[in-house]
Amino acid sequence: MSTGLHPRNLHQGQYDFSLLCESLPALSAFVFENQNHQLSIDFSDPQAVLCLNQALLKVFYKVDFWQLPQGYLCPPIPGRADYIHALADLISDNHKISTGKQIKVLDIGTGANCIYPIIGSQHYGWSFIGTDIDPVSAKTANLIINSNKNLKPYIKIRLQKDNASIFNNVIKKEDKFTLTMCNPPFHASMEKAQLGSARKIKNLNKGKPSKAVTLNFAGQENELCCAGGEIAFLKKMINESVLFAEQVTWFSSLVSKSENVAPLKKRLEELNAKQIKVIKMAQGKKVSRFIAWNF
Template structure:
């Protein structure tokens, strides 16, 4: 569980635990925890100087999770027998991956960046692990939803046991749908998106996931989900090496994780403007590939995947967004550099290099700039008149050094630059801007937008 990189059976390096994970440098010290928490001590055995616990004992895994949350996160926590018991280091990986997605410049925030990050945990369970970790580690706020009485009862108890973060977490009953006009509109949209299915000639709704639970006025930075991975309870019990509990409602659904996450994808189409990122954990790599295809077919602008360290068990993360991605600018401050470039991600197949080039040509013409397009080279040469160049310089030099602006303007006799567009791979374009005026090469622009 430590930070060392391991080798797979195929010889490739396995992914390491997330570098910001509290357990990246070293695995939990069972002996130390046993000395500090007497309730944990009976579950710890020492052999050849190495302390361990029996991971096939549900009581041992539950007590380990309890003391880790208390000792390392200051969180009070408990679940009744049989409920799904999460592992703290592995669940932290998911939280930190979402943190990476949110901190990247790829997808702009829905709302003001100075507001608290807000997440939605689909099927939070009795353990309520993701809201508790997200709130305690990063100060995020959460809505956690579930459908069973025991999950809702114990999730609320776990929140109320931690008054320091209780105001950041709301537990919502996914079965208790409002009969307001808002709800009716949501159901109408669900029918359009095939979220309602005919069974024996009668239209019955799928179990509520996002549609009907998320209110029309709400917006979230992300949703996350540890879905029911299995199609049957027999399939769920195949791993005899561990015992983390789990009820049928938590572990099993018709069609397994593929059907459940497909339902999230369907809901995301209707709620594309309510979430910055949609995410889910995935248990099987074969399902991951299929789900990526479904997300792309749904029209997502960006799709991201990752692999989580889960001891001997592999898990993957799937994330997607419908928001138009920002340009990723790759620039250099090196003096004399006359070329700057950035990547455009998430384009649909019908928007290739030629279409982007023609859009740029239309923009420059609309701006009254002189431009010449060479479709064979996928490039546009653009020239600014003396007046346009000097106006641009005055606008750029918001706080010029004395005399510098005048020197620049006197040297400019019309700026010329070239825009080139290259297709790197389907959905990804490289846009390059090159300054053609060699006399200005010592004064590169900070970016080409």
């Protein structure tokens, strides 16, 4: 496991595979002792990662049912949780963390996994609206919500029917949001996404021969790609955000590529954003970041 997670992140240190397997016995089939004599799984195996996530969600967030359609993105939960905790810091009032359903969050591209609303609702009691352009993702997220009584009071899903829009059509006139959040598609094409998956699996296997790369590990095209890549998507988001300045306290999005931060900040300055913050998050050697702004 990586170190350097947010102090409130529940996933510090090594995974407790004994506890996780006790909670979800099916995980035992994927657990082995690695060369360092520690219990682990093959993180390049989609089924192993899915089962690990099911156990983590069951133990830490009381989610008993969590299934994904074949080929859809199966996210690493500790890193996803860090974004939620960093957002909680962003909206904290004099270091008092804001909790409860009065904190309303819009998750752009919530995916079939619905991971951010699950973590945010169960850790902080926030209410969420998740949006997605993919009907299968929306349907699966709704199935997860309706299958877990502890999620139903907190999470709603809205299908974005206009692929050219981000906030338009999903933010209604009566809506007020404390936050918007997004893990944007960061590849410009599926070819680049597949190359990224190949590199990821090679790293996980430390250069050893590995199984064939499958998109079961990587995700669907709409989850990973958009024309122009991450920078084009986020510039579109920024341009649209001006139209909803009175309805949202803080807009935010992850930015996977550090070189994209400067042009995004420049565009926000051109639009007279009132506040612009770039907040870094570290998980071991990996450094990620999100940009947040308001008007």
